[in-house]
Amino acid sequence: MSDILLDVRGLDIAFFGMAGQRSVRDVSLTIARxxxxxxxxxxxxxxxxxxxxxxGLLPDSAYVSGSAKFLGQELIGASTATLRSLTGSxxxxxxxxxxxxxxxxxxxxxxxxEAIRIHNRDVSRREARERALQLLRDVAxxxxxxxxxxxPHEFSGGMRQRVVIAIAIANKPDLIIADEPTTALDVTVQxxxxxxxxxxxxxxxxxxxxxxxxxxxxxxxxxxxYVMYAGSIVEAxxxxxxxxxxxxxxxxxxxxxxxxxxxxxxxxxxxxxxxxTAASLxxxxxxxxxxxxxTDVCRKETPRLNSYGRSIAACHLGGSLPAxxxxxxxx
Amino acid sequence: MTMDGPNHASPSADAKSIAPxxxxxxxxxxxxxxxGVFALAGSNPIRAVAGVSFxxxxxxxxxLVGESGCGKSTLTRCILRLLTPTSGSVSLGGVDLAGLDAxxxxxxxxxxxxxxxxxxxxxxxxxxxxxxxxxxLRLLNLSRRASxxxxxxxxxxxxxxxxxxxxxxxxxxxGQRQRVGIARALSVNPKMVLLDEPVSxxxxxxxxxxxxxxxxLQERLGHSYLFVAHNLSTxxxxxxxxxxxxxxxxxxxxxxxxxxxxxxxxxxxxxLSAVPVADPKVERRRQRIVLSGEIPSPAAPPSGCRFRTRCxxxxxxxxxxxxxxxxxGASTFACHFPQAS
Ligand SMILES: Nc1ncnc2c1ncn2[C@@H]1O[C@H](COP(=O)(O)OP(=O)(O)OP(=O)(O)O)[C@@H](O)[C@H]1O
Ligand SMILES: Nc1ncnc2c1ncn2[C@@H]1O[C@H](COP(=O)(O)OP(=O)(O)OP(=O)(O)O)[C@@H](O)[C@H]1O
Ligand code: SF4
Ligand code: SF4
Ligand SMILES: [Mg+2]
Ligand SMILES: [Mg+2]
Numbered sequence: 139m140s141d142i143l144l145d146v147r148g149l150d151i152a153f154f155g156m157a158g159q160r161s162v163r164d165v166s167l168t169i170a171r172x173x174x175x176x177x178x179x180x181x182x183x184x185x186x187x188x189x190x191x192x193x194g195l196l197p198d199s200a201y202v203s204g205s206a207k208f209l210g211q212e213l214i215g216a217s218t219a220t221l222r223s224l225t226g227s228x229x230x231x232x233x234x235x236x237x238x239x240x241x242x243x244x245x246x247x248x249x250x251x252e253a254i255r256i257h258n259r260d261v262s263r264r265e266a267r268e269r270a271l272q273l274l275r276d277v278a279x280x281x282x283x284x285x286x287x288x289x290p291h292e293f294s295g296g297m298r299q300r301v302v303i304a305i306a307i308a309n310k311p312d313l314i315i316a317d318e319p320t321t322a323l324d325v326t327v328q329x330x331x332x333x334x335x336x337x338x339x340x341x342x343x344x345x346x347x348x349x350x351x352x353x354x355x356x357x358x359x360x361x362x363x364y365v366m367y368a369g370s371i372v373e374a375x376x377x378x379x380x381x382x383x384x385x386x387x388x389x390x391x392x393x394x395x396x397x398x399x400x401x402x403x404x405x406x407x408x409x410x411x412x413x414x415t416a417a418s419l420x421x422x423x424x425x426x427x428x429x430x431x432x433t434d435v436c437r438k439e440t441p442r443l444n445s446y447g448r449s450i451a452a453c454h455l456g457g458s459l460p461a462x463x464x465x466x467x468x469x
Numbered sequence: 470m471t472m473d474g475p476n477h478a479s480p481s482a483d484a485k486s487i488a489p490x491x492x493x494x495x496x497x498x499x500x501x502x503x504x505g506v507f508a509l510a511g512s513n514p515i516r517a518v519a520g521v522s523f524x525x526x527x528x529x530x531x532x533l534v535g536e537s538g539c540g541k542s543t544l545t546r547c548i549l550r551l552l553t554p555t556s557g558s559v560s561l562g563g564v565d566l567a568g569l570d571a572x573x574x575x576x577x578x579x580x581x582x583x584x585x586x587x588x589x590x591x592x593x594x595x596x597x598x599x600x601x602x603x604x605x606l607r608l609l610n611l612s613r614r615a616s617x618x619x620x621x622x623x624x625x626x627x628x629x630x631x632x633x634x635x636x637x638x639x640x641x642x643x644g645q646r647q648r649v650g651i652a653r654a655l656s657v658n659p660k661m662v663l664l665d666e667p668v669s670x671x672x673x674x675x676x677x678x679x680x681x682x683x684x685x686l687q688e689r690l691g692h693s694y695l696f697v698a699h700n701l702s703t704x705x706x707x708x709x710x711x712x713x714x715x716x717x718x719x720x721x722x723x724x725x726x727x728x729x730x731x732x733x734x735x736x737x738x739x740x741l742s743a744v745p746v747a748d749p750k751v752e753r754r755r756q757r758i759v760l761s762g763e764i765p766s767p768a769a770p771p772s773g774c775r776f777r778t779r780c781x782x783x784x785x786x787x788x789x790x791x792x793x794x795x796x797x798g799a800s801t802f803a804c805h806f807p808q809a810s
Binding site: 153179180181185187234235236238278281284292300318322323325326353355377398406408415417 | 534538539587589630632639641675681703743752755
């Protein structure tokens, strides 16, 4: 099974001061070489925190347990030296906040060059600068020669995001974890950047974990999708199945909330109710106060992940939900 | 929340056409001094906003879309006077904001609020969420009690949890922070709200809830919005009219259905063709208009039409004569060879 790049098993995360309540509960997922996997789900459900935990990037107030193996090597609890040698070269992360990921005091060119040289000491400064230039070109930054000497505050939100992407792909990593990599980009530049990532994954066999709220991007990029709600994975499926026959009521709710490009209704259909926090987690199925299918057993027993056809989902009604009415436009 | 209570303040279509605009931007220009090699290569300033004019009516939502880096955030910062425009004017409810001193501008902030694009960078790292949301309420001189109540109401409205009030920004997820920014901006019931990518970090269900909330408030209280976003289906849902910017200028501005149904400017058409659709089968056979050619620098825009270096329809005249914004009755656009209507 050397094809599996990342193998996460039973990841649990709790923050100090949260009365021992876990913000992430029993998350398991895999990413194979060359595969693009999307992680979608509720805002605050633990997507970013899970990925940061794998990279050893959570603050000291976080307690992490479980296992995350990168090509067989355990990352949870690994030494800082081990993590540092992997991150940036073999595993790269594109963070959700592009502004905070860049050093405001260093020019863009220096930041990219440094990211290259830190892992390849034998690359000369001049060579690194040349490569930085090419990387800026790759992510469609206009006039890269001139932009190289500018500072982050002189870049627009979307340009900063592209710099972060350039840094992430600089060392041709095996695995890229991308947290909302294109939300600050207009749709034409977004399409270019996604094409670039897709090409990279195909050519170099890079695995891509793509966290995004844009279900259009998911549809265009992912082979498989994980859906998270309130700290847990509630569904995992092939991309076509997620959109055609979502097995979990939360996934269905998400799909129904999408604004339609054509004939928009006045009000959008949201799921209703408020997402829970780790401290206010409902009993039984965490989704039950907001689920229109909820029954007594949902209030008492936590559903486990089960297989339904090709998908897995954590729902007591799993197989017996009514067929999903697809309402997404098709043009 | 009822949709048609006694407070119903959204003007009828007729009233709209005669009522004076709430926000009026005229010939706005913003230059940044160039740095780095920009400075060496001739010292043309970066003209981030290159002469922009538009109105937002009372109770109206104007969507603003365009290329990343085309000047949308700079424009909003100029409206707020966080940046001083190089030239041009901005007036709110007939008051020219340029003429105001700090105290008078502070007074205007009751009516003019903003949700910034970068939710993390825009929240004070050492303030608790409750205090961050309550901050603009100081403009209203409310009692402590009234202010606390208002904060709780806002937290419920944006679907945060009251336990978040005691936390610091770094203890929230990206989308939770974004909702803090929205709650803060709405706290004082401002007449005009500038929303710079306000829902980009939210899952589609919470996004739907926030869009519904914004539209409900508009319906009840007559809020106006300038809604900046890259997600075109969101813009389409919430906007009455939409403006498309490219390299510091407005290329097209039209009523929503007009713009999405029959885009006249080639850049608008290219944008629409690239919108990702939430259906894997559609995505697999998508044909988008690929824009080739280098994106020009705002320090040295092309002669004539600024879109010509990437436009597949460009002809000789496009490089010599800049197309003026003109109206065909339905849309207003700047192009010599517009798309068929
Ligand atoms: N340092 C921290 N201390 C306490 N709680 C935290 C901390 N960081 C994150 N959390 C909480 O952990 C949960 C998961 O956060 P995370 O950032 O992973 O969400 P997310 O799924 O990435 O959401 P979004 O889509 O909004 O970015 C959230 O409820 C958040 O409030
Ligand atoms: N402080 C500054 N100094 C120099 N140049 C700047 C500064 N702020 C912005 N710019 C430049 O002005 C132009 C417009 O930037 P702005 O942030 O307004 O774009 P935007 O339309 O909001 O883009 P995005 O969609 O990516 O957020 C860009 O070329 C940017 O590099
Ligand atoms: S287990 Fe019950 S409450 Fe939970 S999603 Fe399934 S039907 Fe709804
Ligand atoms: S004026 Fe010419 S170059 Fe500009 S958008 Fe129209 S056709 Fe294209
Ligand atoms: Mg996140
Ligand atoms: Mg911006």
